[in-house]
Amino acid sequence: MRRVLILFAHPRLENSRVNRRLIDRIPQAANFTFHDLYENYPDFNIDIEREKSLLIDHEIVVWHHPFYWYSCPPLLKQWIDMVLEYGWAYGTGGEMLKGKMIFNAITTGGNLDAYCPEGYNCYSIPDFIKPFEQTARLCHMEYLPPFAVMGTHKMNSAQMDHAAEEYERVLEMVGTNGFELKDVADLSFLNQLLAR
Amino acid sequence: MAAADFLVQSTVYLAAAVICVPIAKRIGLGSVLGYLIAGMLIGPFVFGFLGEEGEDLMHFAEFGVVIMLFIIGLELEPEKLWRLRKKILGVGMSQVLITAAVIFGVTLALGLVWQTALTVALALSLSSTAIVLQTLSEKNLMDTEGGRNSFSVLLFQDIAVIPILAILPLLAFRSVSSEEGSNTVLEGLPLGLQTVAVLGAVALIVLAGRYLIVPGLRVIARARIRELFTAAALLIVVSIALLMQSVGLSPALGTFLGGVILANSEYRHELESDLDPIKGLLLGLFFIAVGATIDFALIAENLVLVTILTASLMAVKFLILFSIGRFFNLLIGQNFLFAFALAQAGEFAFVIFSFAAQLGIASDQVLGLGISVVALSMTVTPLLFIVNERMIQPRLCDGIPEEEQEPDEVEERNKVIIAGFGHFGSTVGRFLRANGVEATFIDNDPDRVNLLRKLGFKVYFGDATRADFLLAAGAQDAEIFISAIDDPERNYGIVESLQKFFPHIQIMMRANNRYDAYEFVDMGVKNIYRESLDTSIRLGVDVLRKLGGTAYTSTRAGQQFLKRDEEAMWELAGHRHDEKAYISEARARIELQEELLEKDMEDKAREQDHAWDSEPLVRGFGAGE
Numbered sequence: 001m002r003r004v005l006i007l008f009a010h011p012r013l014e015n016s017r018v019n020r021r022l023i024d025r026i027p028q029a030a031n032f033t034f035h036d037l038y039e040n041y042p043d044f045n046i047d048i049e050r051e052k053s054l055l056i057d058h059e060i061v062v063w064h065h066p067f068y069w070y071s072c073p074p075l076l077k078q079w080i081d082m083v084l085e086y087g088w089a090y091g092t093g094g095e096m097l098k099g100k101m102i103f104n105a106i107t108t109g110g111n112l113d114a115y116c117p118e119g120y121n122c123y124s125i126p127d128f129i130k131p132f133e134q135t136a137r138l139c140h141m142e143y144l145p146p147f148a149v150m151g152t153h154k155m156n157s158a159q160m161d162h163a164a165e166e167y168e169r170v171l172e173m174v175g176t177n178g179f180e181l182k183d184v185a186d187l188s189f190l191n192q193l194l195a196r
Numbered sequence: 197m198a199a200a201d202f203l204v205q206s207t208v209y210l211a212a213a214v215i216c217v218p219i220a221k222r223i224g225l226g227s228v229l230g231y232l233i234a235g236m237l238i239g240p241f242v243f244g245f246l247g248e249e250g251e252d253l254m255h256f257a258e259f260g261v262v263i264m265l266f267i268i269g270l271e272l273e274p275e276k277l278w279r280l281r282k283k284i285l286g287v288g289m290s291q292v293l294i295t296a297a298v299i300f301g302v303t304l305a306l307g308l309v310w311q312t313a314l315t316v317a318l319a320l321s322l323s324s325t326a327i328v329l330q331t332l333s334e335k336n337l338m339d340t341e342g343g344r345n346s347f348s349v350l351l352f353q354d355i356a357v358i359p360i361l362a363i364l365p366l367l368a369f370r371s372v373s374s375e376e377g378s379n380t381v382l383e384g385l386p387l388g389l390q391t392v393a394v395l396g397a398v399a400l401i402v403l404a405g406r407y408l409i410v411p412g413l414r415v416i417a418r419a420r421i422r423e424l425f426t427a428a429a430l431l432i433v434v435s436i437a438l439l440m441q442s443v444g445l446s447p448a449l450g451t452f453l454g455g456v457i458l459a460n461s462e463y464r465h466e467l468e469s470d471l472d473p474i475k476g477l478l479l480g481l482f483f484i485a486v487g488a489t490i491d492f493a494l495i496a497e498n499l500v501l502v503t504i505l506t507a508s509l510m511a512v513k514f515l516i517l518f519s520i521g522r523f524f525n526l527l528i529g530q531n532f533l534f535a536f537a538l539a540q541a542g543e544f545a546f547v548i549f550s551f552a553a554q555l556g557i558a559s560d561q562v563l564g565l566g567i568s569v570v571a572l573s574m575t576v577t578p579l580l581f582i583v584n585e586r587m588i589q590p591r592l593c594d595g596i597p598e599e600e601q602e603p604d605e606v607e608e609r610n611k612v613i614i615a616g617f618g619h620f621g622s623t624v625g626r627f628l629r630a631n632g633v634e635a636t637f638i639d640n641d642p643d644r645v646n647l648l649r650k651l652g653f654k655v656y657f658g659d660a661t662r663a664d665f666l667l668a669a670g671a672q673d674a675e676i677f678i679s680a681i682d683d684p685e686r687n688y689g690i691v692e693s694l695q696k697f698f699p700h701i702q703i704m705m706r707a708n709n710r711y712d713a714y715e716f717v718d719m720g721v722k723n724i725y726r727e728s729l730d731t732s733i734r735l736g737v738d739v740l741r742k743l744g745g746t747a748y749t750s751t752r753a754g755q756q757f758l759k760r761d762e763e764a765m766w767e768l769a770g771h772r773h774d775e776k777a778y779i780s781e782a783r784a785r786i787e788l789q790e791e792l793l794e795k796d797m798e799d800k801a802r803e804q805d806h807a808w809d810s811e812p813l814v815r816g817f818g819a820g821e
Contacts, residue, residue: 014749
């Protein structure tokens, strides 16, 4: 069993269709911690010590958020700025996160076609997500490929339910040692684990 | 005194006080001068409501001085008094001796016989405890170096008056029956026994304070009857005064001692606040009586003489005080305060003069002139305080090079002044202090002031609407003035004073509610904080969350509402004057409320929260693909 921390950031959850379904399917097992940043820090005043101890208590961290403007919502960026302190997460003596695994779980309005050199977004998700990858690397963490639900603008209920089920399965694999690191190194998306 | 007579007299005194004092305060003259003027007006020489009973009244009202010294004693813990001993002896004794010697010389030169000259000199060397202490505390100057020195001198004079009264009979040309002098039970006892009795009385006060009064007060306090406590407080003062009088000591001195003994007890503030109004009334009465004794007829007859005598008396006293202040290393500003404060002759002079007249030492003419000069000098004193404060001190502050500054005395000036240390002000103050900003506090609740001082805050007790007081609190150097007072009327007064005298200061104003805020908008206040606003919205936000709203959206809704409501406040404040004159205030408020609600509805329709709304995206991109 691995302990999984889902750091969830959505500024307008009540209007979301996909993300509400996704978080509904997060496993209830004791090794999963769902932590809603906007619900906990509506004033952006992040409790750094609390966040640090949450990180220490878990082996796997998920940055779960809608993919806004090719990045995360501002509170998650605030979280990165404030919690990942020099000397704690990185830099001299900053090895508290060493060896933990981390990945982004994102939802995008555009589909896979939009995220390629020919699409209107020009670049792929793995391209866009590089800053997160490098953040993880600087903090001595293993960055896994992202889990992505894409094309949410045009999804019907059945498709959304299906996406949520996939999220649940991926989280379960992640939480139960369902894969080795080398298994996922060459994947673009964690979703692809399910195809095996 | 017949009952009807009593009612008439009370009406006259109270009316005179109630009319004159607020006017005097309003125009910055202070309450003492207000009472003095009231006394002059109702005295025999202007309206004549008050006849010769003025002097009896004065003796009765002198009890106010006794209570005042008790209260001052309450504020002075024994250790503090012990620290003052050098000042009391050094500054006090030199003042009395030198002043008396100089006046003695001058009066001798003017041709008085030496006995009369000595009496006059001793009488005039003393100052007015009542006027000086009352004025000093009203202006919050008791804790300054000048104030402390003045107090020390006055305390010494209180002691000195006892031997002075004792030697007067020795100067008498004709003997006088003893009961006309001091009638103490000790008369006739050998000197040694008298001394023992005096020391015994003092010891009795100390012991009773520790072992009788405090436990007694505890019992009375438990009865929870407020007036009983007041009665007990009065009983303490009166009985100490009686004891002192019976052994021939000054009652004021005795009650002062009693106060000091009780200064460490837990009932100190209660005693203080219970006696304070009584003290105030009696002192007021005393000042009225002083005003009433000014013999305008005599002054008019000898206008030049009285003026010259008064002026030269005060000049001489001033110069001597000033030199003593210099000798004892007072800073120049404090020295001016000290010298101006004590330059008058005091109520003891009345006593000494009348006693001397009985003894035949002073002729009726000397008596009349002396009393006029004394009363006049007392009357001028509050004016001198004002001259010192308005004309001399401001000049000193700027031009003085730093001379022998004692580090304790350096009044560090804070950039922020907070008026009112209730729940609102204390929260602001704590917040600022937690962030390294020290503020100067102003409050008119003595208990709170005391508590704050203990906590190391810089607090001034007093009325923040008064410009002179604001000056004393450092408004000249402050950048921000926070008014956390909840009484709108006082806040209006503060704003007026600040805008008039300290236009550089930024006013941050607590407003009780929207209507209160409108007044401040009208007055030109730029920073207005309605105490009911933020908290209500915060509560509302939490309600939204409890009803299932997400935290962040609820919070944003609150922020948005706050912003809109602030905008509406400024808009509607100007707006309300365009409307026809409202029939009633209530009607006006209802209309404003309606206007506000309408505005809320409009805003709601106009600014739906579209943030992170994906609908238009879905439509837009959907069409494009």
